[in-house]
Amino acid sequence: MPKYELNVRDYIRILRKRRMIIIVTFIAVLVGTVIYLSTQPVVYESSTTIKIEERKTVAGLLTEWILYSPADIMESETKLIKGYEIMKQTALRLGMINERSGLDKINGAVGELQGSIVTEQLGGTNMIRIITKADTAKRAMDIANSVAEVYMEENLLGKAKQVKHARQFIEEQLVSLENRMKASEVRIRDFGADSSDVRLAEPIEKKLTEMQFDLAEATQRYTEKHPRVVQLREQIVDIESQIKGFSGKEIEYARLVRETDVNKKLYAMLREKLEEARITEAQKVSDITVVDPAVEPGSPISTNKRLALIVGALMGLVLGASLAFVVETLDTSISTIEDVESMVKLRVLGLVPPLGKESKKKKGIMEDIREKLFPAEHSMRESDDPIYLIAHFEPTSTAAEAFRNIHTNLKLDPTQKTILITSSGPREGKSSIASNLAVVMAQSGLKTLLVSADLRRPSLDKVFGIKRDPGMNEYITGAVGLKEVLNGIVDIMVGEMDFDDIRKTPGLDNITIIPSGRLSYNPAEVLKSKEIKALVEKVKNRYDLILFDAPPVLPVTDASLLAPSMDCVILVYEIGRTSREALVRTKIQLESVGAKITGVVLNHTQPETEAIISYPYYKVRYGYAPKESAYKPSVDKDKAKMA
Secondary structure, three states: OOOOOOOHHHHHHHHHHOHHHHHHHHHHHHHHHHHHHHHOOOEEEEEEEEEEOOOOOOOOOOOHHHHOOHHHHHHHHHHHHOOHHHHHHHHHHHOOOOOOOOHHHHHHHHHHHHHHEEEEEOOOOOEEEEEEEEOOHHHHHHHHHHHHHHHHHHHHHHHHHHHHHHHHHHHHHHHHHHHHHHHHHHHHHHHHHHOOHHHHHHHHHHHHHHHHHHHHHHHHHOOOOOHHHHHHHHHHHHHHHHHHHOOHHHHHHHHHHHHHHHHHHHHHHHHHHHHHHHHHHHHOOOOEEEEEOOOOOOOOEOOOHHHHHHHHHHHHHHHHHHHHHHHHHHOOOOOOHHHHHHHHOOOEEEEEOOOOHHHHHOOOHHHHHHHHHOHHHHHHHOOOOOOEOHHHHOOOOHHHHHHHHHHHHHOOOOOOOEEEEEEOOOOOOHHHHHHHHHHHHHHOOOOEEEEEOOOOOOOHHHHHOOOOOOOHHHHHOOOOOHHHHOEOHHHHHOOOOOHHHHOOOOOHHHEEEEOOOOOOOOHHHHHOOHHHHHHHHHHHOOOOEEEEEOOOOOOOOHHHHHHHHOOEEEEEEEOOOOOHHHHHHHHHHHHHOOOOEEEEEEEOOOOOOOOOOOOOHHHOOOOOOOOOOOOOOOOOOOHHHEO
16 A cells, blocks of 8 residues: 555545445444343342441450451451351352252352352441342342351351350469469468568568559550559569568568469459350350341343443444554555556546446345455356446436546547557456447547457447347458448447437447457457458548457456557556556556557546555456357346446
């Protein structure tokens, strides 16, 4: 694709040119969106909200409130709800598994529940919402409520285990402490009977005992660096320094008294905590409460189908436009008139719009899409499509004016009488151009001879409704003379064309046609015969212009054999048939045999609006093998206009 600056007109041209890609992509994406939406399962959603109270500490765990962080606990609880154990118990409650289920089935049920549940903390509160999704409304409600219930039960079980362990620990400590306390009391009693002087240190020892007890209590509440702990340790050090002067017995006695008092106080405190633990264990109050239980949803949740369709349609348009520009970038064909003239160094003689649009409008949309997507297959299937003499039947149309414009741009002088009309590949409209151009020249008063030099797949006999033979093949081989192969207005009138159609516009009386004759099995040998040059010299003296409708250049050699003996050559270039390389190769091949190429006619295109679609000639099976097919004349008056 030639590189040049694209403007708005170029973008519009590309979009129009690749409109079928955009339409097909748009329909495909839209249909895919509809199918996707239709296959989405029905989903119901339900939710329950639970509240988590601050956990209470037991058994002397007084430091828990110092480490308590609501945000951390709530985040942990949202993850804990979806934990394996709670999901397993929920699956058991819902009947998804039983006690005898295998591990794989249990894991599958747990994974299914975890995938259908979402937990989220409500803002900065101590509440959590459990959202569940299921294929039925009742199941969504049951899952949400079951998860909340199982979570509450697991919380109670965990709390009961904690309280039980704390109670058992306190009971064990009480038994041990009671034994130590009894032993201390017995030793004090025995010690006091032996000596009465040891009681002098009792007040100081008592004070020391109280401080040590206060220190023990403070260390449970505060850290070692707390001012209260530091102060108590300093006071204990002072008192201990005071009693250093006592005798060993006094110190031993004071130590026993102090130990006994501490044990008594600890025993009393543990008894109190034991009762608290028993009360807490008996209460069975969960820290979890249900704020909003799940209810059965009235309708399923679903995506906004209208919005999804709009998004799908927009994506289809964007993707289609993107593909259109990608295809245009990869296109090897010539896009504009300027590119044609720059690439092949030939002037563009004119633009011929599509002919016979009325018949194309009758095609279904699928046929039109098939034609756009598979142009080669379509062209081969419709290889016998009729050629419309628009210059005769619609002389005031835009297309007829296009042929008159080509005639004007040729700028023929009296020495240029023979014109060869050919193309690079098949189905580019060379016969249509030759027929209509001959009619335009005849309408201008020029005596015109139209020669069907296509001895492989001729069509001019069908265009004008005349007999195919005798024709050029018979004349070259010497079977008939020149007079027998010339078909004038009388032959046209007695042919398949209606008299009213002949009278439609003047000019057909200035046309003489030489049909192809019977199809030859070796057309190249016929066309390189010396009789061809003799024929050209004969007709030059009798006609103002002689037009030769020749086969394409690249598939067969026929046009290259005729071109050197012609005064000028016109290349027909139809949209969607030829790549730039093929067009350049055609020019090189014709110039190599000495042809005088006058210019290019762009067929089936619109000025500055449509571009040319890539159609490499070497990928097309031309199908120009000799083919005998009898032309069956049509009785229908309308069909007589079409050959």
